[in-house]
Amino acid sequence: MATIKDVAKHANVSVATVSRYLNKKGYLSKEAEQKVKEAIGALNYKPNSVARSLYHKTSKMLGLVIPDITNPFFPELARAVEDVALTYGYTVVICNTDEDIDKEKHYIEALKSKYVDGLIIATHELSEKDYLDLGIPLVMLDRTIGEAIPSVRSNNREGAKLGTKYLIEQGCQFIAHVRGPLTIKTAYDRYLGFKDVVDQHQTRHEIVESAFDIDESKQKILKILNEYPEIDGIFTSSDVMAVGALKATQSLGLHVPEDIQIIGFDGIPLGEMLIPSLTTISQSIYKMGTLACRLLIKQIEKKPLEELHFVLETELKIRETTRGE
Structure with missing residues (x-):
């Protein structure tokens, strides 16, 4: 597997030049940019995502913290979050807490240590202050906890x-x-x-x-x-x-x-x-998930939020367990 040094040698430039190209930071001449681009293609070089996340303090990963993966409600939410995340180039990591405060703390700390870009929380064993102290973009899904944290829920x-x-x-x-x-x-x-x-x-x-x-x-x-x-x-x-x-x-x-x-x-x-x-x-389970994901990505990309809290209406579905069907 090719390394950044191999790319630099193939392009006849310094490792620092390749790094500037990959991270899109600092001056790079058109000639050097073209050489590095061709070297990456020739060597089929794939940047180390872990190293890049450490450098940028970002990972293009979102954390989704849910209380119970066996409850069919939450996989449907997760599917909606994942569908939207992928269209924006993000990967979703799902953590199941079983409504256990220690498990939730463990998962959130683990996600934060991996420089996850933001969290969607569908449980709330911790306090509002605990969540805000994380210092990363957050959205509460199917839950609310104070006015400061954006949320998506049903009425x-x-x-x-x-x-x-x-x-x-x-x-x-x-x-x-x-x-x-x-x-x-x-x-x-x-x-x-x-x-x-x-x-x-x-x-x-x-x-x-x-x-x-x-x-x-x-x-x-x-x-x-x-x-x-x-x-x-x-x-x-x-x-x-x-x-x-x-x-x-x-x-x-x-x-x-x-x-x-x-x-x-x-x-x-x-x-x-x-x-x-x-x-x-x-x-509107799927809509709740997509709204929450878009709300989170807007925060990550530092775009203005026209609205912090979304409350979706519900609908009576009449079937066979009542006499009106």
């Missing part, structure tokens, strides 16, 4: 209102809400939207907390349905939780939607494949 509260209202319109009189972990603002906003509607309509309801996990959601729903067999509607904080709800109702011999109706939140492709297919509050 979670309004989306939850849509889903809860629809259950009531379809005749549900006792609704269970499976909310996400207390520490996650996304889950909290969906809980608030649910409460807005059931309180307004004075609808009987119960709330249980679960991780965004099929098995845990199933167990929590089994417990609440055994305690309150009269529950006739379930609104979950994610589609993954709704899969758990379906498994729970089926194991109890309940028919969906005749005996009990279910609405999820996210709009992941899996929901359409289920039998019965899942009624859900659909987010």
Whole structure:
């Protein structure tokens, strides 16, 4: 494999001249530029990306920090980020934290040490100050943490209102809400939207907390349905939780939607494949990812940001787990 010294020798110029050509810094005559260009082509020289990143303190790499790669919501986000990044010449490195603060710290420090150009954070175990102290471009995705860090998210509260209202319109009189972990603002906003509607309509309801996990959601729903067999509607904080709800109702011999109706939140492709297919509050997942990536690259390239925070609207997708289909 050719080295920078080989290029310099072939072009009959100094190593410093080749370095100026590669890094586009300093004066270089047209003659010297042409010699170096021809030598690189003749030797099929490939610059050492690690060395260049150390020199420039840049790597053309973006970090994407997500909480759970097994949740189908996040691979779809990641695909959108990657698609946009590649068009701008960036590579995306994905790190999965499992909502663990030590893992998140480890990955962020590792990414920063490799001179990653910016981070998209879809979890927030750290504080706003911790993120700002990193001193690199950041975007919060599907999360918000203060006004200083740009963000892209859905209108979670309004989306939850849509889903809860629809259950009531379809005749549900006792609704269970499976909310996400207390520490996650996304889950909290969906809980608030649910409460807005059931309180307004004075609808009987119960709330249980679960991780965004099929098995845990199933167990929590089994417990609440055994305690309150009269529950006739379930609104979950994610589609993954709704899969758990379906498994729970089926194991109890309940028919969906005749005996009990279910609405999820996210709009992941899996929901359409289920039998019965899942009624859900659909987010613009791909758009969220592309927006976040463009917002990050604008910061990296020091372009002005006309807007810091993007809130995308959600949509009710009516399928077979409710009676309106």
